[in-house]
Structure formats: structure tokens, C-alpha cells
Amino acid sequence: MNNNEDEEFGEKIKTYFNELPDEEKQSIYRGIGQVFQTVNEVAATVGKIAKKSAEEIEITFQTLEPLILYYKENKEIFKKIDQWQAITGLSRKQLNEMSIWEAIEIIKKCEKHKRYEHSPSGPVTNAMKMLISSFGKDKVRTSKDLKVNTKTHLTGSTAVNFKSRNSDITLTIDNYSSLASRQDKNTRKIFNFLLQQSNDQHGAKEILFNLNDLVIRGIYANTDTARKGLKTCMQKLTSIKVEGTVKRGKKEIVSSIQVLFTGLEIKNGNCNVSVNDKLDLKFVSQYLTIIPIWTYQLNTVAYDVIDYVFYRARQSDKDIKKDGYFNISLHSLSAHLGQPDPNDTENHSVLIINPILNAITEIEDTQKDYNQIKITPFYNPEHRDAREFLKGHLRIELNEELNSYFIKRAGTRDDEVKKKIKRIESKKTQ
Numbered sequence: 180m181n182n183n184e185d186e187e188f189g190e191k192i193k194t195y196f197n198e199l200p201d202e203e204k205q206s207i208y209r210g211i212g213q214v215f216q217t218v219n220e221v222a223a224t225v226g227k228i229a230k231k232s233a234e235e236i237e238i239t240f241q242t243l244e245p246l247i248l249y250y251k252e253n254k255e256i257f258k259k260i261d262q263w264q265a266i267t268g269l270s271r272k273q274l275n276e277m278s279i280w281e282a283i284e285i286i287k288k289c290e291k292h293k294r295y296e297h298s299p300s301g302p303v304t305n306a307m308k309m310l311i312s313s314f315g316k317d318k319v320r321t322s323k324d325l326k327v328n329t330k331t332h333l334t335g336s337t338a339v340n341f342k343s344r345n346s347d348i349t350l351t352i353d354n355y356s357s358l359a360s361r362q363d364k365n366t367r368k369i370f371n372f373l374l375q376q377s378n379d380q381h382g383a384k385e386i387l388f389n390l391n392d393l394v395i396r397g398i399y400a401n402t403d404t405a406r407k408g409l410k411t412c413m414q415k416l417t418s419i420k421v422e423g424t425v426k427r428g429k430k431e432i433v434s435s436i437q438v439l440f441t442g443l444e445i446k447n448g449n450c451n452v453s454v455n456d457k458l459d460l461k462f463v464s465q466y467l468t469i470i471p472i473w474t475y476q477l478n479t480v481a482y483d484v485i486d487y488v489f490y491r492a493r494q495s496d497k498d499i500k501k502d503g504y505f506n507i508s509l510h511s512l513s514a515h516l517g518q519p520d521p522n523d524t525e526n527h528s529v530l531i532i533n534p535i536l537n538a539i540t541e542i543e544d545t546q547k548d549y550n551q552i553k554i555t556p557f558y559n560p561e562h563r564d565a566r567e568f569l570k571g572h573l574r575i576e577l578n579e580e581l582n583s584y585f586i587k588r589a590g591t592r593d594d595e596v597k598k599k600i601k602r603i604e605s606k607k608t609q
Contacts, residue, residue, distance in 0.1 A: 256286050262395050294549075295471050296375040299464030300490055302346035302425055304374065305515075307439075308367055310339055310350050310419065312483055313517035315362030322514035331355070348423035351436065358415050364479050368398050369412040371470070371486065373440070373452055378467065382460050386452040390445070396475040402448055409450065413443040421458075427465055434462040468493035469584055471551055480516065481538040481545075487515050488554070488575055496585040504576045509535065509558065510569040527565035539573075551578045 250257060263274055263286060274282055309327075313319045319339050321327045328340045337355035341348045352358060372393070376386045390402040390409070399405035422436035442453040470489045474482060488507065495505035518531050539554050546552060558571025577585070 253283055256283055259286075259395065262391050294473075295469040297378050297467045298371055298470050298489070299374045299378050299460075299466075300468045300493060301463065301465035302341070302343060303348055303421060303423075303463045304370075305490060306339075306341040306348045306350055307370065307419060307421070308483075308486065309341070309515055309517065311363050311366050311370065311415070312515065314359040314366075314415075316517045316519065319517065320514040320520060322511045323508070324511070325514075345426040346423065348421065348425070349436075351420040351422075352418050353420075354418060358418055362479075363415070365398055365408055366412040366415050367479075367486065368475060368482060369393075369409060370416060372396070372398070372475075373416075374464070377454065377460075384454045384456050386450075386454060388450050390448045390450060396472060398475050406445060406448075409445070410443065413440065413452070416440050417442065421463075425462055425465065427461070432459060432462045434459060439463060466493060469581070471546070471549065473546060473549060476545055477541060478538075480534050481541040483516055484512065484535070484538045485542055485552075487512060488552070488573075492575065492577070492581075492585055493588070496588050499577070499582055500586045503582065504574055506572045506574055508569075509556070509571045509573065512573065513565075513569055521565040521569065527568075531565040532568050551581055552576070 263282060277285075309319055318329055319327045319341075324343055326342045328342075329337065330340075331337045334353070335356065336351055336353045337359075338349055338351045341350070372388075373386055376388055377383065380386060390399075390405040393399050393405040393409065394402060399408050417438055417440050420436050420438050422434055424434075425432050437455050437458045439455060439458060440452055441455050444451040444453075468489050470486065474485045477485060491507050492499065492505065498505040512535065513531060516534070518534070521527060521531060524530055536556065539556060542552070542554060553576040555574040555576070556571060557574060558568050562568045
């Protein structure tokens with residue numbers, strides 16, 4: 180090329196790349212590197228380009244442009260290249276035998292297919308989550324429909340009793356002061372993950388998964404932090420003993436004091452969590468709800484909020500069917516999150532109000548690409564303190580797909596009630 184051609188080529192390169200953010204520049208470099216597979220191939224290609232005329236260079240970059248655009252469109256999948264085996268369930272050999280385009284299409288289908296996870300739920304799991312959320316705080320709070328009483332014994336163990344209309348549950352931790360001294364970060368996510376895996380594995384007494392499963396969901400950044408974090412969470416989960424009674428229709432399920440999980444083994448990234456075979460799983464969970472997978476990306480408070488929203492959604496299926504939305508009182512939400520009672524603190528904005536509003540903003544921002552849920556807070560904007568703020572409520576509106584899931588369950592329950600009434604009336608006429 181002559182000097183003019185060099186300058187023209189240089190300006191084209193500058194203009195194209197200077198308009199991109201630094202992160203995108205690096206991503207494109209990495210993406211092109213992946214497309215060409217090896218550094219040597221990239222170097223060889225660059226060498227060939229340098230010998231071409233300006234016209235040939237124009238044609239070459241027009242050829243590369245679709246590759247660059249393809250990478251930009253799928254860069255989130257490229258970032259997870261070390262997780263492709265876990266996502267697809269395919270072996271490394273099977274993936275290597277495919278073209279990169281075929282592999283990406285399979286991954287897209289896998290991720291689209293599993294956008295939600297079914298999560299066992301009920302009074303026991305709700306009580307355990309409230310206890311976990313209270314770690315690092317003063318106490319578990321009472322709400323309108325749930326009375327909570329905490330007792331610390333001379334032995335150092337702490338027992339927390341949760342009593343509602345249909346349940347009476349006590350959770351006990353022997354070394355409560357050491358386990359609950361610091362605010363918890365991921366134990367609730369791990370607890371939900373284990374419940375979901377238990378359901379997927381048909382209530383198996385050994386829950387099997389890989390550390391990559393936790394990384395894929397965004398709970399941890401890599402397998403090293405996943406290994407360390409999982410061990411910390413399991414220390415807490417294997418220390419919580421549960422006992423009590425739960426009503427399921429006319430039946431009453433009773434459980435003696437037992438731990439839910441008995442151990443964890445990690446070998447070569449493969450994890451095995453042992454479930455206590457003496458504990459009746461019907462006591463632990465009464466029904467299934469669903470929760471979108473993207474929620475694992477949320478920070479601790481925001482995740483606790485969205486998890487509670489889907490717990491309440493399962494209980495509010497009739498409201499969803501009738502009105503297309505349901506409400507959650509801010510007072511109940513605050514108690515569930517383990518926030519301090521407004522009477523016990525003067526720092527209402529920092530400890531109560533802002534965490535809830537910030538969590539709602541984070542949820543809305545994170546799910547904007549999915550458009551699955553809308554959370555609208557209703558409260559007095561001129562509130563003087565958290566006491567007035569907590570008199571408000573959240574209106575929860577779900578998209579059509581999520582609404583259909585809960586409406587279907589409301590319809591199933593209505594059919595069961597109608598059949599029951601019909602049986603009773605039939606007996607009367609006999």
C-alpha cells in the first residue's frame with residue numbers, strides 16, 4: 180500500500196474501534212481470537228491483511244463484520260465457554276466435534292428451555308429463610324400472620340418458634356452465636372438451589388450437582404469461590420434443627436427434632452449433599468412455586484425480596500386469577516427480611532426504607548430484558564418515618580406466562596373444592 184492508502188486504512192480502523200467502549204474492544208479481540216481458534220491463526224490472518232490493497236482490505240473487513248456482530252450478539256454465551264458442558268450436558272468431545280455456531284444454538288435452546296426452577300415451599304422453608312435473613316441482626320421479627328418467639332438456653336443454643344394458623348414450627352441452632360454473628364450473603368440462595376435440585380432429582384436422599392451449576396446461576400464468580408462459599412453455607416444449613424406440626428388440609432404432619440441436611444462432600448468439583456432420611460419431606464414443603472433463574476444474579480436483599488414475592492404468589496393464586504395482580508404489605512416484607520422494628524431504631528431510612536426501595540429498583544433493572552414482573556410500591560410519599568412507610572404495600576404484576584402458571588393452580592384447587600362439595604351433597608341425598 181502507498182502512504183495515502185496506509186493513512187486511509189489507519190483512519191478506518193481508528194474510527195471503527197474508537198467509537199467502541201474499552202470493554203467492547205477487549206471483548207471483540209477475545210471473540211475474534213475465539214473464532215480463529217488460535218493466536219497463530221490470528222497472526223497469520225493479520226499478516227495476510229497487511230499485504231492486501233485498500234480495496235482488498237475493505238472486502239476483508241466486510242467479511243469479518245458479520246463475525247464481529249455475531250460475537251457481540253452472543254458475547255454472554257462466549258463468556259461462559261468454560262460452562263458449556265454443564266449447560267448442555269454434553270461431553271467436551273461432543274462439543275469439540277461441533278462447529279462453534281452449532282454449539283451456541285444448542286446453548287441458546289438449553290437456556291431458553293429452563294428459564295424457571297420449581298422450588299418446594301411452605302411454612303418450614305419460609306421459617307428457615309426468615310431465620311437465615313436474621314443472621315447478623317438482633318432477632319427474627321413477628322408479623323401480622325406469623326408470631327415469632329425466640330429463646331436462648333443456658334447451653335448456648337437458641338430456639339425460634341414460628342406460629343401461624345396452620346403451623347407451629349421451632350428451629351434450633353446449638354452454636355447460634357457463632358453462626359449468626361455475621362450477616363448472611365448466599366445461604367438463602369444455596370438453600371433454594373438445594374430445594375430445587377431435590378425436586379428435580381425426585382426427592383433423592385443425596386442431592387448431586389457440580390460447582391459449575393452455582394457459577395452458571397451467578398451465585399459465585401468461579402468454582403474456587405463456589406467451593407469455599409458452599410462449605411460456609413452448609414455449615415449453617417446442617418446446624419439448623421427443625422421440629423413441629425404443619426396442617427395440610429385436614430391432615431396434620433408432625434416431625435420430631437431433626438436437621439434437614441446432614442453433610443456435604445465435594446470431589447473434583449462434583450458435590451453430594453446428604454438429606455436426612457428420617458425427615459418427612461411433606462413436612463418440609465407443602466407445595467411448589469416457581470422462581471426465574473435470573474434472580475440468582477441479585478444481591479442479598481433484592482434476592483430475599485423476590486424470593487418472598489414468589490412464595491406469596493403461590494399463596495395468592497386466587498387474587499392473580501381474579502384481579503391479575505396481588506399485594507404484599509410492606510410490614511410483612513420488612514419482618515421477613517429481618518429488618519429491625521421501627522421502635523427499636525431511629526435510623527429508619529438506612530435500615531428499613533432504603534433497603535426495600537433499592538431492592539425493588541435492582542429487581543426492575545435486572546429483569547428489564549425478561550419483562551416478567553412489575554413491582555409498584557404504594558406508600559405515603561410524605562411519610563415521617565418507617566412506621567408510616569410500612570403501612571403501605573407492594574402491588575405485584577406478573578407477565579402472562581407466570582400468571583398462567585399460578586392461575587392454573589388456582590383452577591386446580593377450585594376443581595378440587597367443587598368435587599369435595601359434590602361428594603358431600605351426594606352423601607346427603609343418599
